[in-house]
Each structure stands twice: as C-alpha cells, then as structure tokens.
Amino acid sequence: MSTFVDTWKQHDFAAVGARIAAATEADVRRALGKQGRGLNLDDLAALLSPAAAPFLEEMAALSHRLTVERFGRTMQLYAPMYLTNVCANICSYCGFSAQNRIPRKALDDAEISAEADALEKFGFDHVLLVTGESSRYGLAYFQNALRLLRPRFSNLSMEVQPLDAEEYAALTADGLSAVLVYQETYDPIAYPKHHLKGPKADMEYRLATPDRLGTAGVKKIGLGALYGLSDWRAESWFVGLHLHYMEKHYWRTRYSIAFPRLRPHEGNEIPVTPFNERDLIQTACAFRLFSQEVELSLSTRESPHFRNNAFKLGFTSMSAGSKTNPGGYASEPESLEQFQISDERSPAEVAAFLKTNGYEAVWKDWDATYDGQQTARSNDVVHA
Numbered sequence: 001m002s003t004f005v006d007t008w009k010q011h012d013f014a015a016v017g018a019r020i021a022a023a024t025e026a027d028v029r030r031a032l033g034k035q036g037r038g039l040n041l042d043d044l045a046a047l048l049s050p051a052a053a054p055f056l057e058e059m060a061a062l063s064h065r066l067t068v069e070r071f072g073r074t075m076q077l078y079a080p081m082y083l084t085n086v087c088a089n090i091c092s093y094c095g096f097s098a099q100n101r102i103p104r105k106a107l108d109d110a111e112i113s114a115e116a117d118a119l120e121k122f123g124f125d126h127v128l129l130v131t132g133e134s135s136r137y138g139l140a141y142f143q144n145a146l147r148l149l150r151p152r153f154s155n156l157s158m159e160v161q162p163l164d165a166e167e168y169a170a171l172t173a174d175g176l177s178a179v180l181v182y183q184e185t186y187d188p189i190a191y192p193k194h195h196l197k198g199p200k201a202d203m204e205y206r207l208a209t210p211d212r213l214g215t216a217g218v219k220k221i222g223l224g225a226l227y228g229l230s231d232w233r234a235e236s237w238f239v240g241l242h243l244h245y246m247e248k249h250y251w252r253t254r255y256s257i258a259f260p261r262l263r264p265h266e267g268n269e270i271p272v273t274p275f276n277e278r279d280l281i282q283t284a285c286a287f288r289l290f291s292q293e294v295e296l297s298l299s300t301r302e303s304p305h306f307r308n309n310a311f312k313l314g315f316t317s318m319s320a321g322s323k324t325n326p327g328g329y330a331s332e333p334e335s336l337e338q339f340q341i342s343d344e345r346s347p348a349e350v351a352a353f354l355k356t357n358g359y360e361a362v363w364k365d366w367d368a369t370y371d372g373q374q375t376a377r378s379n380d381v382v383h384a
Ligand code: SF4
Pocket: 087, 088, 089, 090, 091, 094, 095, 096, 097, 098, 131, 132, 133, 200
C-alpha cells in the first residue's frame, strides 16, 4: 500500500527550505490575494517565507476573520492526562527519554480515576491521554483506560506510541475520538540525530502512522512538528504537505495541527534551531489561510502573555491547567514532568479571560451518543 512516505520522498528537505527562502513579495501578494480560498502548497511556501514577514499584520487579520467565519468566537479547552512516563525510546529533547534516571510510573485504575475526578472538577469534558512509548503499556492498557474514562468524558483523545491500523480500529470502537501523532521532524538528517534508540528511530514507520489512522477510521488526526529541531519554515511546509495528502486520501477525517516548541526538560541540553513567537504566529496564520477546516491548537508551553495575544489569530483549541507528569492532578503532584509548562493559570482563569474577550470556552464538543455510547453526561448541552 502506498503511504505518505512515498510523497515525502519526492521532496528534498533542504531544497524545500531553499525554495521557501527564495519566495518573493509578489509570491506573498498572490497568496494573500486568494483571501484564504484555494491556496496551494506554493502559496503556503510563500506565506512561510521571510518575504511574508512584513505582511504579518495582514495575515493575522485575515486568519482571524476566516477563523471566526468557520468556528465562531469559540475556543475548545482540553487537558492532558499523563498515564505513564515509561518509555523505550531515547529522544534527545524529552524528560521521559529512556536513558534518564527518573522514577517511572504507570497509573493504576484508582489513580486514573483520581485524575478523572480532578479534571471533572475543573470542568473538562475533553481529555487527551498521553503516555511515553513502550510496548509494556499498549493496546490492553489503553483499552482499560478508555473503559474507565469513557463514561466520564465525551471526548477522549490519545497521544501515545504509533500503533497498527487494527489496534487503532479497536480503540475507535472503544470510544477513542482522536489521535495526535507528531512527526517531530520531517528532516531526514535531523531525525536520526534526535531519535537515537528504540522503535521511534524508525522514521518511516512514524511517517506512515497517519495513514494507518486514516485507514482505521479514526475521526480526528493531529499532525505537527516539534519546533527547534530543524528549519521551521521547511518543517511547516512538510506539515502542510502531510495535511494536504491526508485530506485527499482520508477525506472523512478531521485534522488538527499544533506548534509545540522545545521546552526545558530533564537531561542534556541540545542545540535548538530558532523559532520565536513571531515565527509561531506567522506559521499559524499561514495554516489558517491554507486550510479553513483544520483545527489549530495553542499549548500551555507558551506564556500567558503570548497566549492572551495570539489566541484570536487562528487558533481553535487550547490546553489549560496542564500537568505533564503521571498523576500530576491528584496523586503525584511533585513527580517529574515531561517538560515545563509556561502558562500556569487554572482552567477557570483561562475560561474567564476568554469570556472577557468575547469568546466562549467550549468544554464539550462531542457526545458519546453520536458513537452509539452512553455517558454520565449524555444529556449535557453540546456547544459546537
Ligand atoms: S518524546 Fe515521546 S518517545 Fe521520545 S522519549 Fe519522550 S515520551 Fe519517549
């Protein structure tokens, strides 16, 4: 079966970077002139280029308008629930990396329920389940977590190790709504430098993971790169290429993109390629102009000041009050985090901020009855 790997191999990462760097003002004006309708990958390259920097205000205004037209003045709020920090991989940039001598933990049923209690109290109905990547905590562990949590939350997403299509299909049948699988980097030279050992070292298996998700009929797939590992402009263009490919091949599925930037973590410091806040805004706006359907996510990795100013410029979901350690909300508040968050405001504070700025915080945007399942909250109002 052909996968995105075949498409990816047709494009040289460095050559893409050079092409973006050479885009002209005329290219940017052509892309902007389309007013967010029918942009192609050349237009995306132009909007990601240095030539687009002077047009950032215009891009931001258009991105805001297109987002309000499609999504209204709403912001989905979600929280990650870290189930385990056990990981078989050595990744240069992560506190959970297998070579780090840290206490390892996997939540048991009681601890998962305690985390659920805490997140319910905050008001969350959308929870992202996160793990390290280890076959010790695979399909059976995830199915058990879904069984425990499905009656309590309407929307359960996962960010775990890449699985086979059959495993994704089984989890979807158990009530899984979405899977986020970030490629980290599309640069074939940078990838092996940062993924030194473990199954994640197989770059092509990871690249083909969204195909397996699409084949399995997962309702929403999250794509993205980890910014700081290679040239951000080329990285973003490859995310766009991936999105374009997925939308063509798996058109029933919804897509989301996030823009995680490297954050301080346990372990050795690594050289980080630049990707500043202005670059992040340019990237998010470029994606909104490229696709009016894609959901864009803004993480607690970013500062409150930045999030307060950026949230209107194309984003549709935000994490809030995040803990990035297993048991972080209830049982193990002091255990090791995967990375340090920057926005430490509570979910209620973030929701209140949105409200004072004319936005509705959406805690629930799906109902289990749509999947033929019943939850304790099935009678709640659905906002979007
Ligand atoms: S990034 Fe993911 S796979 Fe890599 S060490 Fe961290 S938890 Fe493991």
